Amino acid sequence: MRLEGKAAIITGAGSGIGRATTVLFAKEGASVAAVDVSKEGLDATLELASAGPGKAIALQGDASKESDVESAVGQSVDHFGRIDIAFANAGIGAYIEEGGKQRLAIGMESSVEQFRQVLDVNLVGPYILMKYSLPHMSKQRTASFIMTASVAGIRGNAGVVAYGASKGGVIAMANSMAFGVYGTGVRVNAICPGLIETGMYSSADRKRETGADGGSLNPLRRVGDPSEIASVALFLATDDSSYINGQAVPVCGGLTGGLPQSPGEGQS
Ligand SMILES: NC(=O)c1ccc[n+]([C@@H]2O[C@H](COP(=O)([O-])OP(=O)(O)OC[C@H]3O[C@@H](n4cnc5c(N)ncnc54)[C@H](O)[C@@H]3O)[C@@H](O)[C@H]2O)c1
Numbered sequence: 636m637r638l639e640g641k642a643a644i645i646t647g648a649g650s651g652i653g654r655a656t657t658v659l660f661a662k663e664g665a666s667v668a669a670v671d672v673s674k675e676g677l678d679a680t681l682e683l684a685s686a687g688p689g690k691a692i693a694l695q696g697d698a699s700k701e702s703d704v705e706s707a708v709g710q711s712v713d714h715f716g717r718i719d720i721a722f723a724n725a726g727i728g729a730y731i732e733e734g735g736k737q738r739l740a741i742g743m744e745s746s747v748e749q750f751r752q753v754l755d756v757n758l759v760g761p762y763i764l765m766k767y768s769l770p771h772m773s774k775q776r777t778a779s780f781i782m783t784a785s786v787a788g789i790r791g792n793a794g795v796v797a798y799g800a801s802k803g804g805v806i807a808m809a810n811s812m813a814f815g816v817y818g819t820g821v822r823v824n825a826i827c828p829g830l831i832e833t834g835m836y837s838s839a840d841r842k843r844e845t846g847a848d849g850g851s852l853n854p855l856r857r858v859g860d861p862s863e864i865a866s867v868a869l870f871l872a873t874d875d876s877s878y879i880n881g882q883a884v885p886v887c888g889g890l891t892g893g894l895p896q897s898p899g900e901g902q903s
Pocket residue numbers: 646647648649650651652653670671672673676696697698699724725726727756783784785786827828829830831832833834835836
C-alpha cells in the first residue's frame with residue numbers, strides 16, 4: 636500500500652475524477668475526507684471506498700465557500716489528526732440552454748455572473764483549500780497539494796472562455812504557489828486532464844447528438860477514464876514524484892501535443 640498512514644482531503648469527491656481518486660487512495664491505505672455539494676454523490680463514493688483498507692468520511696460542503704472549506708478541513712483533522720494530501724478537484728463549467736438541453740457556453744455566451752461563478756469554484760476554491768489545509772500539511776515532513784486544471788487551461792480550441800480562464804489560472808497558481816509555500820516541504824502541482832468520461836462530459840451523449848465523440852480528435856482515438864487521472868493523482872501524492880513541484884501535468888492521451896488539424900489531413 637502506497638498511502639498507508641497518510642490522510643487526504645479531496646473536493647468534488649461525489650463523482651467522476653474525485654470519486655475515482657477517493658476509491659484509489661482508500662485502496663492504497665489512506666484515510667480520506669471526501670467533500671462535495673452532493674450528498675447522493677458522496678454516499679455512492681463512500682460505498683465504493685468502503686472496500687478500504689483506508690477509511691473514508693463524507694463531508695458535504697461547497698468548495699467555493701470559505702466557511703464550508705474551513706469546517707471540512709477542521710473536521711478532517713479532528714478525524715484523522717493530520718493532512719498529507721489535499722486534492723482541490725471540484726469544478727464546474729458555464730452552461731447555456733439550447734433546444735431544451737444544456738451545453739458548454741462558447742465565447743461570449745456566458746453571462747458575467749456565470750463567468751464569476753466558474754472562477755469562484757474552479758480557481759478561488761483551490762486557493763481557499765490551500766489556505767486552510769497548508770498549516771496542517773506543513774507539519775508533515777513532506778506533503779502534496781494537487782489541483783485539477785484542464786487542457787482547456789493550456790490550449791483554447793474548445794472556445795470555453797470562462798472555463799479556460801479559470802483553468803489557466805489554476806496552472807499559474809500551481810507555478811506560483813510552489814514558491815508561495817517555499818521551504819514548507821509541501822509540493823504544489825496541477826493535473827490537466829483531456830476529455831474524461833465523467834458527469835461533466837459524456838461521450839455517449841455527444842455521440843448521440845453528432846455521431847462523433849471527443850475521442851475522434853485524440854491520438855489515442857478515445858476519451859479518458861477517471862481512473863487514468865486518479866493514478867496520476869496517486870503518483871503526485873507519493874514521494875515517487877518527490878522532485879516534481881510547481882508543474883501542470885497534461886494527462887490527455889496526446890491531445891495537447893499537437894496543433895489543430897483535421898484527422899487524416901496531410902496523410903496519404
Ligand atoms: N471530465 C473532463 O473531461 C474534464 C477535463 C478536464 C478537467 N476536468 C476537471 O476535473 C474536475 C472533476 O470533474 P469531473 O470531470 O470529475 O466532473 P463531475 O461533474 O463528474 O464531478 C465534479 C464533482 O464536483 C462537485 N462539485 C461541483 N461544484 C462543487 C462545489 N462548489 N463544491 C463541492 N463540490 C462541487 C460535483 O457535485 C461533482 O460531484 C473538475 O475540476 C473539472 O473541471 C474534467
